Amino acid sequence: MQHRIGLIEDDPIIGEALSERLDFEGFTCDWFRDGKSARRGLGQRRYSVVVSDINLPDISGEQLFSDLLASGLSLAPFIFITGYGAIDQAVRLLKLGAQDYVTKPFNVGELIAKIRGLCERQQPAADADAILGISPPMRHIEALLPRLAASRSAVLISGESGVGKEHVARALHRAGDPEERTPFVAVNCGAIPENLIESELFGHDKGAFTGADRERRGVFEQADGGSLFLDEIGEMPPTMQVKLLRAIQDRAVVRVGGSTPRKVDIRLMCATHHDLKAMVEQGSFREDLYYRIHVIHLHVPPLRERQEDILWLAARFLDQHASRGEARRTLTADSERALASYPWPGNVRELQHCLERAKVLSLTSSLNAENLFGGDWSPTEDDALRKPLSDHLQECERAYIRRALTECDGRIADTATLLGISRKNLWEKMRKLEMAEG
Numbered sequence: 001m002q003h004r005i006g007l008i009e010d011d012p013i014i015g016e017a018l019s020e021r022l023d024f025e026g027f028t029c030d031w032f033r034d035g036k037s038a039r040r041g042l043g044q045r046r047y048s049v050v051v052s053d054i055n056l057p058d059i060s061g062e063q064l065f066s067d068l069l070a071s072g073l074s075l076a077p078f079i080f081i082t083g084y085g086a087i088d089q090a091v092r093l094l095k096l097g098a099q100d101y102v103t104k105p106f107n108v109g110e111l112i113a114k115i116r117g118l119c120e121r122q123q124p125a126a127d128a129d130a131i132l133g134i135s136p137p138m139r140h141i142e143a144l145l146p147r148l149a150a151s152r153s154a155v156l157i158s159g160e161s162g163v164g165k166e167h168v169a170r171a172l173h174r175a176g177d178p179e180e181r182t183p184f185v186a187v188n189c190g191a192i193p194e195n196l197i198e199s200e201l202f203g204h205d206k207g208a209f210t211g212a213d214r215e216r217r218g219v220f221e222q223a224d225g226g227s228l229f230l231d232e233i234g235e236m237p238p239t240m241q242v243k244l245l246r247a248i249q250d251r252a253v254v255r256v257g258g259s260t261p262r263k264v265d266i267r268l269m270c271a272t273h274h275d276l277k278a279m280v281e282q283g284s285f286r287e288d289l290y291y292r293i294h295v296i297h298l299h300v301p302p303l304r305e306r307q308e309d310i311l312w313l314a315a316r317f318l319d320q321h322a323s324r325g326e327a328r329r330t331l332t333a334d335s336e337r338a339l340a341s342y343p344w345p346g347n348v349r350e351l352q353h354c355l356e357r358a359k360v361l362s363l364t365s366s367l368n369a370e371n372l373f374g375g376d377w378s379p380t381e382d383d384a385l386r387k388p389l390s391d392h393l394q395e396c397e398r399a400y401i402r403r404a405l406t407e408c409d410g411r412i413a414d415t416a417t418l419l420g421i422s423r424k425n426l427w428e429k430m431r432k433l434e435m436a437e438g
Helices: 012-024 035-044 061-070 084-096 108-120 136-149 165-176 197-202 238-250 276-282 287-293 308-323 333-341 347-361 369-373 389-407 412-419 423-432
Strands: 004-008 028-032 049-053 078-082 100-103 155-158 184-188 227-231 267-272 296-299
Touching: 004 012, 004 035, 012 028, 012 108, 028 035, 035 061, 049 061, 049 108, 061 078, 061 084, 078 084, 078 108, 084 100, 100 108, 136 165, 136 296, 155 165, 165 184, 165 227, 165 267, 197 238, 238 287, 276 287, 308 333, 308 347, 333 369, 347 369, 389 412, 389 423, 412 423
Parallel strands: 004 028, 004 049, 049 078, 078 100, 155 267, 155 296, 184 227, 227 267
Antiparallel strands: none
């Protein structure tokens, strides 16, 4: 995979020369002409290295770097470009955490060597699967993964259909096994016929039933030494819940038609879009199984509640298409507004399918709102009349605060100033509107 380099340079001659040289050297380069666009871009993609001029038209490179550090983003190594008169400033940046600096006029070959050396010391930034999102809830989940990976406790991942529960499970597996040398086995409990689910989970011996002409390992054995992800655990038939509980408790399975317990060492992750606690109260899900799989709980919010992730995910999906050799597609301004305004009842899965459809139907490299939605939905439709006025007003206020937070890169003090209210008032509004404090 190619390493992605972020270049922050307002000088058109230096910027063009460096971006072309980086492309020639086999890197993917994103060139930002000012601090504002760089701040937005660095929040939407993961980079292997960032090369930044200290003098930018709207903000200094030092202030940009300080703001990014304060925002809590996981930053790539920074190399700063400076003049001789600003070496003291570059040294201050090194103390803050910058990796290196070069002085003008610099040797491009030496700069490329520095970049290549930093890239060789890390995983390629193009591995976007390592990133869950840029919204506060997804950053919070991502920050928890190393701690969870250090234990073997069972994890329950909840959320609506299509929010990316399996993506979170795979990220947790990678956090415990970065080289992915151990298996990750996923099975949808709701997609297996009831008469086959025991064999699918635990395997069967030869001759166990008609058609069992050879022995077969179940998913528990297939995941031995790695992770087992049981999706839609709420769809598990009651008769199987008892056997599943025993397998989880004993960390051993008995194949259908067999009698010998087979020990397994797995990290168990389950997922559901149901309210399992309510199912326990209704008697449709075993209480002892619920507590066995509910040791750690991760809730993935729906996409409509983490709007910061919408355009970030869209850009990521389009990058994935381009990395497969397809023509690179971009989003027009009206398509970005449409994507950000749409409620996404199908969550991330619907967004992915929407972009895939638009890519097929568009005759140009730019995807507009008509390509995405085909006229079936418009953000100007007055859907608000179908809900109480108080709900509509809260949604408007929530969206307005989110836009302000995005504009100020999540800085509460600056956001409060932009909105013309106090920090205390902003915190109170965010709590009232049940907004994540990121």
